[in-house]
Amino acid sequence: MELSRRDALAALAASGAAVGAGAVLGTDADLVEPPRAGGRDREDETDSLTDERLATLLAVAEVVYPAEVSGVEGFVRTYALGRTADRPEYREGMADALATLDEYARTWHDADYRDLAPETRESVLDQMTVDSADPDPAGSDPERVRYYAVNELLFALYSSPTGGELVGIENPQGHPGGTASYRRGPDGEGGSGE
């Protein structure tokens, strides 16, 4: 199932991102203007969410998203950048958590997380106990990775129409999908008129 620009927009709108669609999405195929700060490290005050950190987030998405979704890169970039555009503290928290994940990867496998093989990426999250960690934006390393990376991505996906449809709910909680779908049956009957 293809994650679309509409999904990213919907997820952004539902998360209260204050940026307009035009500001984040542009108007054409190249959905996002990525931060121009390639190579900057996270201490850089002007933008902590570098291309490298975003690539790490994408690598996490490849682990936590089901195989049948496509269009992940555009979705994640749009969502992560749009959502953090006017929230510097949140952006910093996300960048820090991703940097932490890279540090663990380097310690165990001599490479940043984004450069690991897919099966190794999954094992790093397991080794860090991110799977059983309670998400906490101010918590321990696994708790922050769970909050800012894993749950950030899962929230974006499963509160979007496409993510909801994967599970059988086209208007998932957190998505303003109107008041027709709750009246529809499983075969799509009913609930018309809106």
Next chain:
Amino acid sequence: MTDRTPTERADVCVVGAGPAGALAAHRLAGEGYDVVVLEAGERFAFEDRERRMERAIRPGHGPLSVWEMGGPRDAYTSAGQRFYPLNRTRVKGVGGTTLHWQGMVMRLHESDFESWPIEYADLRPYYAEAESALGVAGADDNPYAPPREEPFPMPGFEPSYSDSLFAEACERLGVTMHSVPNARNSEGYDDRSACVGYGTCQPVCPSGAKYSADHHVAKAESEGARIVDRAPVQRLDHDEAGERVTAAVYATPDGRTHRQEAREFVLAAGGVETPRLLLLSESERYPDGLANSSGAVGRYFMEHLFAGAGGTLDRETRQNHVGFMTSECHQFYEDPTRGTEGTAGGIPAWSGDDGEPTPDSVKLEFLNYAGPSPVEMALSGEEWGDDLLKTLRKGYGNSIAMGGLAGQRPRKENRIELDPSTTDDHGNPVPEVHWRVDARTKASLRRANEIQRAVLDELGVDVAWTVGPEETGPAYHHMGTTRMGTDPDESVVNPRLRTHDLRNLSVASSSVFVTSGAMNPTLTIAALALKAADHVDERL
């Protein structure tokens, strides 16, 4: 910098900016009076609501964080037989608890007023005004509802798909389903949008389609009222004769204390803080607290209790698309012991044992949000990728459930007191909640479970859980702690909502309820607030 100094020559000082305070302030400001509202909590920016919704959905944020509850300001003690989670039940801020309420707005039935000093007919015009003020979407299909003269302001929400599943079973059992009046826009109303289906009504509606009292605070301001937020009232002062309140003494964030004088005072701080403030306002003249010559301030605390049951069905049930209900059953409200007869069986009459009290009114609900929502399951699971998706597909899709409310009769020992051993951020004793669930209420809950179980069995549900007399919890409705009555020895306010003891002090709150009924209380709170405002107007 926000000016939190007192208003000079105010006509009316309202304490609390929830639905009662907002509606009273709006009405009185509209009549041309100088109105100042003192609110303990803050004014929340509407633009932040999506982020509050995210806090509600995502683990990592406590439920109290959604509306910033639970700090030293909100300290309390639960001292009764049963723990009372006070801060889960309320919001302090401009809009009050309507910021997180469910938004169900039924009128009490005529029978509910039997021991009140006013009748349904007295409140009926105010109910209509309250429905118009809040914006109620409803349909005239409830044969058990009390008489009404006007249609609802908006068409009701259509029944859900799962309602249609229930309808077949209910028909076979002779159980009547009907619509739910919702304080939630089914179409644009009063400059607020129609519901867009975020599915998180409780605890936050990001679109503003669900009514919250900040709308009437804004309307009151446009009529000239002044709202002072973050201004918790510490006590009320009275004159030498003990006949009139002279000032509300309030604190501000800069550490200062101010006195707001006014000709009339309206307490609208809910069923816990209202009696607490009266008790905190003790004086030489009134050593047991203000307006408390009856000894009833803080007494007769009542709640509604939840009863429910649910499980899974062998069909898809389409839950969690919206966060509100579209069908209820008030058939067992007047006589909860009654049986029913349908096309294929019925609900048996009450099975009460000898010695078990007869149940009181129960209200039954058909949920549209049974079982976990996929996004919440995903965020709290220990899997991801394809494994997670498989678990979500297995966990979502077939849940179905019924809920319901039972009331409590007023009992003197259920009460709000002051706990001098614990103080809030201003050094005031915190409220101490003494609360228990009595045998009659347990009988009502058991009766609700009997009916729910019969309906679910008829539908073929594999029942997985039941919340009954032992597992029940409060519905977050605080009632009865400054009860209304004609006898000053037995009650705190008169039928005009004015305290017996002080000539210029009114109470607009569910705290004036004499009995609880089993209907969600906010429409009645709103109607009483409008009535109280009219009586204040008459005196001014």
